[in-house]
Amino acid sequence: MSAEHSEHFELTGLPLQGVTVLDFTWSVAGPTMTRYLGGLGARIIKIEWPKGPDPMRTAMFHKDTKEMTYNNGAFFSNLNVGKESVTINVKSDEGLEVIKDLIREVDVVTESFSSSVMKSWGLSFKVMKELNPSIVYASISGFGHNGPHAPKNTWGPTAQAMSGMTAISGVPGRDPAGWGYSYLDVTAGYMGAIGVLGALKRAQSTGEGTRLDLSQVETGLSLIGPALTEYLTTGAAPPETFPEGNRSVDPYGRDVGYRGDRAPLSNVFRTKGQGDNDWVALTVETPEQWEGLLKALTPALDEYAELAFSALHEQVEAIESSLSEYFLEYEKYEATELLATAGVPAAPVQAGMDRVENDPQLAERGLLQNTEHPALGDFRVQALPVLAADGQDEWQLKSQFPLLGADTSTVLREVLGYSQEKIDHLESHGILWPEGVPREMKIERSLW
Amino acid sequence: MVSHQHPLAEVLKGISVAHLGGNLSEFTVRILGDLGARIVTVQPEKPSTDSRTEEAHSAIRQAHYTAGAETRTTVEESTALIELLSQHEVVINACEGGSSVPVLSAQQATALREKNPEVLICHITPYGLNGPWAGRPASDLTLLAAGGFMGSCGYDDGVEAGLPVAATGGQVNHVTGMIAAIAILGALLQQGQQPRASGRVLDISAQHALAVSTEMAIPYWDYTGQEVIRHTGRHAMPRQTPRWQHPCGDGKHLLALPLYIDDRRFAALKEWMESEGFDHGLDDEKYQRSQTRELHMFDVVDAIRRFASLNDSGWMFIEAQKRKLPWAPVNTPFECVEDSHFTRHRTTIEEISEGERTIRRVRLPFLISGATAEKGHEE
Structure with missing residues (x-):
């Protein structure tokens, strides 16, 4: 260890220890944002009201769960790991005062309601800043909180369609393939987390609060890539609405302008088994990779041995046809190994099962983290995809889950210093839990 | 020069980021640069031709991701390179196009930390620094396959039924960039609170970043034993659902x-x-x-x-x-971006002066707000 090094010490704890987030988000995009903030160590106080809790509490239960409740949903628990649950009737005067007290004490307020909801509660950014000058207020909505589309309703797939994210993938002559899942719920959450982290950095240095008004549609626009910058700058749009399936170069050798890479050979091929995910993906983007492919697949590709890399696109149909036949004899992992060894970018097409059960790389990195769930027992969640190198401490998600209302008293005591008498008063007046509603509510039917 | 109006546009002012290797790291650099960090791209004297785009597109690609970045030529001699890198707060150590091995070796990274213990190093690679697939060649398409995106996307009808269709736009770069930015910003905040602490050394895998970004695919398998099926634009489901x-x-x-x-x-x-x-x-x-x-x-x-x-x-x-x-x-993105909601009422599009020309591009969403003329947008 050098002299310089000895004067330093290792970072301890998690990055956001000491940061508290008042979290009104629901469904997927907003909770994804706060899941990452919680993963970095922030205390996340999830606010709900039992008469209309986060609908994800009613979606996707574990196959062994016999009695579904608001507290044992598997999908909800994975998405909201590391959070505490507080129930408050925000629509009551006393409940709203409790919320205002919390805003005075926390660092961040997050929500993912329609654009008018917080204002209807009297909780504009202006009001929040009066309560707490350094507050960070982050909202995620479909179109943002102003403009003609602000009141419109969106879910992730709606925003994908509106923004162009759907239109730019698929096979020519067909409807767009788009996304088979809600990508913008996930990525709007990531963008929200980045914004909040930036705003916390600003508060750290200036003490000033920041308003973040994120839109899922604008998140989609920002992820279209350089093709949209080209259009905005030069007016030029690619000739086709979307590229040819999985290719990145058209039959004339032109860059289709959308793909992350430019490879004259780029596609997926059926492998042995013929199951839904028995495919191998490969690309050839350099002369060296083309040589590697020729060597690895001899004699199947011997007739192309003299074909120069620069002319590869001219023969791509015929080469793909040979590859389609060739890989039917191989398992997808076997085919991947063969190609990777030859220096050719290749990978198995993997869905959920493969990534959880069969992928040695994701297993090595700890795709799933073991936790202890009060209602589900041993429970696995998706770990943070960030590893520490050089032997530093890993960032781990807290083994904590937001059982509806379970942390209300603790938060009011710890964060606000409320007396038990005051908490009892709020409780008895239906501010912290609706009268006549049982504490453990059963779910008749899973949302999905 | 990037035209910023948002309060976060200078939040990383004073932070200098050295950027080694353009593969899978461009979006991280875009995010940090748009938050006000100084970006210094360190590249070889004769950079290899960027095989990822035609020449006609490469200038736009550069403007899209790394507008405003300064360029420094790599010094071949290792000690001088370490000296150069040690002057930055953050070093992003990614791979050159076509390679899956980061530019800075493990020994050089160690030497850099010896030289400047406070430097934050973020390694960005296709599969991570360790494990059986570390160092494997990879591309946008193959990582979309290995990371799970192509397990959900494609058609469930017609002659294309079952064909995995890759998302476009460079989403591997984007998702990896967002995850890396979250980690870097978190680490910078922590270092801001603990002066004289050693910098974080982060290991970001593109495949891993993608693998946790597929909404319900992993939960459906791990919790219910069901596999989502491949279909067009809708939420992931393990069964046939009507088209949307x-x-x-x-x-x-x-x-x-x-x-x-x-x-x-x-x-x-x-x-x-x-x-x-x-x-x-x-x-x-x-x-x-x-x-x-x-x-x-x-x-x-x-x-x-x-x-x-x-x-x-x-x-x-x-x-x-x-x-x-x-x-x-x-919509196509070209139709959406002409909508007055974005062109008039929001600060969705920014203009950047790059030399003699002006680049127009979509801002990152956390830097967008109501247009100045829109009264009450912050209320």
Whole structure:
């Protein structure tokens, strides 16, 4: 260890220890944002009201769960790991005062309601800043909180369609393939987390609060890539609405302008088994990779041995046809190994099962983290995809889950210093839990 | 020079980021640069030709991701390189195009930390620094496959049924960039609170970043033992579901999300169809209550499909939204970005002066707000 090094010490704890987030988000995009903030160590106080809790509490239960409740949903628990649950009737005067007290004490307020909801509660950014000058207020909505589309309703797939994210993938002559899942719920959450982290950095240095008004549609626009910058700058749009399936170069050798890479050979091929995910993906983007492919697949590709890399696109149909036949004899992992060894970018097409059960790389990195769930027992969640190198401490998600209302008293005591008498008063007046509603509510039917 | 107006645009002012290797790291650099960090791209004297884009597109690509970045030529001699890098707060150590091995070796990274213990190093590679697949060659397409995106995306009908279709736009770069930015910003905040602490050394894998970004695919398998099926634009599901995209009279498609149509919205939908003289065929009692209606969603969606085919997508969007139905036209991005909501009412698009020309691009969403003229947008 050098002299310089000895004067330093290792970072301890998690990055956001000491940061508290008042979290009104629901469904997927907003909770994804706060899941990452919680993963970095922030205390996340999830606010709900039992008469209309986060609908994800009613979606996707574990196959062994016999009695579904608001507290044992598997999908909800994975998405909201590391959070505490507080129930408050925000629509009551006393409940709203409790919320205002919390805003005075926390660092961040997050929500993912329609654009008018917080204002209807009297909780504009202006009001929040009066309560707490350094507050960070982050909202995620479909179109943002102003403009003609602000009141419109969106879910992730709606925003994908509106923004162009759907239109730019698929096979020519067909409807767009788009996304088979809600990508913008996930990525709007990531963008929200980045914004909040930036705003916390600003508060750290200036003490000033920041308003973040994120839109899922604008998140989609920002992820279209350089093709949209080209259009905005030069007016030029690619000739086709979307590229040819999985290719990145058209039959004339032109860059289709959308793909992350430019490879004259780029596609997926059926492998042995013929199951839904028995495919191998490969690309050839350099002369060296083309040589590697020729060597690895001899004699199947011997007739192309003299074909120069620069002319590869001219023969791509015929080469793909040979590859389609060739890989039917191989398992997808076997085919991947063969190609990777030859220096050719290749990978198995993997869905959920493969990534959880069969992928040695994701297993090595700890795709799933073991936790202890009060209602589900041993429970696995998706770990943070960030590893520490050089032997530093890993960032781990807290083994904590937001059982509806379970942390209300603790938060009011710890964060606000409320007396038990005051908490009892709020409780008895239906501010912290609706009268006549049982504490453990059963779910008749899973949302999905 | 990037034209910033947002309060976060200078939040990383004073932070200097050295950027080694352009593969999978460009979006991280874009995010940090747009937050005000100084970006210094360290590249060889004769950089290899960027095989990822045609020459005509490479300038746009550079402007899109790394506008405003300074360039330094790599010094071949290792000690001098370490000296150069040690002058930065953050070093992003990624791979050159076509390679899966980061530019800075493990020994050089150690030497850098010896030289400047406070430097934050973020390694960005296709599969991570360790493990059986570390160092494997990879591309956008192969990482979309290995990371799970192609397990959910594609068609469930026609001759293309079952074909995995890759998302476009460079999403591997984007998702990896967002995850890396979250980690870097977190680490910078922590270092801001603990002066004289050693910098974090982060290991970001593109495949891992993608693998946790597929919504319900892993939860469905791990919690229920079911595999999601590949289908066009809709939420992930482990079973066949009705299509949400329908061709309209104007030739465009409409995304008509049929979930969350409660009884009130369903009544409004029927009334709307009837007001246009459309025979929806949804009067049977089984359709009137959500619990039974959900068992017959293929019928409901078929009525929506027939109705959409008779009308323009833009009109369907406006009228559906009046009834709180979360539907939208399937726009191209070029159509969306011309909408006055973004061009006039929001600061969605920015202009950047790059030499003699002006680049127009979409801002990152956390840097967008209501346009200045829009009163009350921050209230």
